[in-house]
Amino acid sequence: MPLLFAVALAFLLQHFIGALAWAGLLAVxxxxxxQRLLRRGWSGIGSASALLAMLVISFVGPAIFLFNTLSNELATVERVLGQINQTGIPAPYWIARLPLVAEPALKWWQENLAAPGGLNALIHSTAGDLVPHLTGTVRMLGSVILANGxxxxxxxxxxxxxxLNGPAVVRYVDHAGERITPTHYSVLRxxxxxxxxxxxxxxxxxxxxxxxxxxxxxxxxxAPAPALLAVITGYLALIPGxxxxxxxxxxxxxLGQGHPDAALGLFCWGAFELFLVDKFVRPRLIGHRVNLPFLAVLFGLLGGxxxxxxxxxxxxxxxxxxxxxxxRGGHVATLQSAQPATEPVAPDDKAA
Incomplete structure (x- = not known):
């Protein structure tokens, strides 16, 4: 009976489980x-409001910067594209050195980009083919934005x-968890x-x-618009890869702009920096608290x-x-080895 009720409840709330899960994760x-704000004398509503405002600003602030920078850069891109369309852009020297595809690639460039007005014709022909797909995508995007809002x-x-009611919620969750799996619930929580x-x-x-x-x-x-590219890179870095x-x-x-040395240097520096981050920084920050090795953290993130x-x-x-x-043995005592010396083992975590 409890299992059937849980399945029915999950089916009922299937469209809102993501929102509930995100709220729970952010609360944890x-x-x-x-807790620190409450100990300093803040009221429950004041602390909740301040933390909520902090979370909103931390997500909305970079987004506003991104859109503002993007609007400025789009004006620059439009001006550059207009100049290129008037004069054309000669093919880079490295296209002629490409194996197997050098001749067709050079021919396509001469027909579409090197001739004055060729870029404008290419954009119009490509945009004309994409208009039906873009119209359907925009309609679907509107409903998606409303739903996500x-x-x-x-x-x-x-x-x-x-x-406001975290301790009461935790008591209910603890009661349910101890009834479902009394042996392992203390480890899971x-x-x-x-x-x-x-x-x-x-x-x-x-x-x-x-x-x-x-x-x-x-x-x-x-690189053009380095601040904009930095913000985009920061957002993408939240996801492995x-x-x-x-x-x-x-x-x-x-490389396409004709700067092979800068392209190679940037790629090598990025690969080196990524190696340092993935090998030392990320596993230590994520896995150190629960004593996880590098591969366990990596496959946990990628698989998840x-x-x-x-x-x-x-x-x-x-x-x-x-x-x-x-x-490691499945004993409660092994948890102490996973706990860093600076991490407080306090009942306050029960409220999280």
Whole structure:
């Protein structure tokens, strides 16, 4: 009977499980800050409102900067494209050295880009073919934006309620967990906040580091709009594989502009920096709290995001933490070896 009820409840809330999950994850991640504000004399509503405002600003602020920079850069791009369309752009010397495709590639460039007005004709012909698809995409995009706006509102509302009634919610969850799996629930509720907070710290810190370091590299290499590319790289770095995709595309852009030395230097620097981050920084930030090795963190992140999307970034390392706890003997005593000396083992985590 309880299992059937759980299945029926999941079916009923299937469209809102994502919003509830995000609210729970954000509550777990930020709960120590909430507790600290309460200990300093803040009211529950004041602390919840401040943390909610902080989360909104941390996500909306970079987005506003991105769109503002993008609008400025689009004007520059439009002006450059107009000049190129009037004069044409000669084919780079490296096209003639391409194996197998040098002749057709050079011919296509001469017909479409080297001749004055060729770029305008190419854009019109390509845009004409894409108009029916773009119209359907825009219509679908509108409904998707409205739906995601509703999910975001529900997630923030749920998070606000969790800040106010977190201890009561935890008592209900503890009661249910102890009834379902009394033997292992204490381990699960201990590892979950540690892995989730470690993952959040690792992802956000690495994304900020990647955006700043690679943004400076873009500026040194002479890439166009380095600040815009840095923000985009920071967002992509939240997902495993996003940062190498970003600096590889910028390297190809520099190569297409006729700067092979800058393209090669940027790619080599990006690969070196990515090796340092993935080998030392990210595994230590994410796996150190629950004593996970590098490969466990890597496959947990990749497997989680490929199976469950962004939520899988948190679920994957948690499942790996449970797996390695079991491989190390499956005893409660092994949890102490996974706990860093500076991590407080306090009942406050029960409220997270």
């Amino acid at each position: 991640i930020t709960w120590p800050l909430h 509703l999910y975001l509102f529900l997630a923030l509302l749920t998070l606000f309620i969790l800040y 201990y590892l979950f906040p540690l892995s989730v907070r470690g993952t959040a710290l690792g992802l956000c810190s690495v994304a900020l580091l990647e955006g700043v370091v690679l943004g400076l590299a873009y500026a040194v290499a002479g 996003g940062a190498p995709l970003a600096f590889s595309l910028v390297s190809l852009l520099l 995001v490929s199976t469950m999307g962004v939520l899988g970034l948190f679920v994957g390392p948690f499942m790996m933490a449970v797996l390695f706890w079991w491989l």
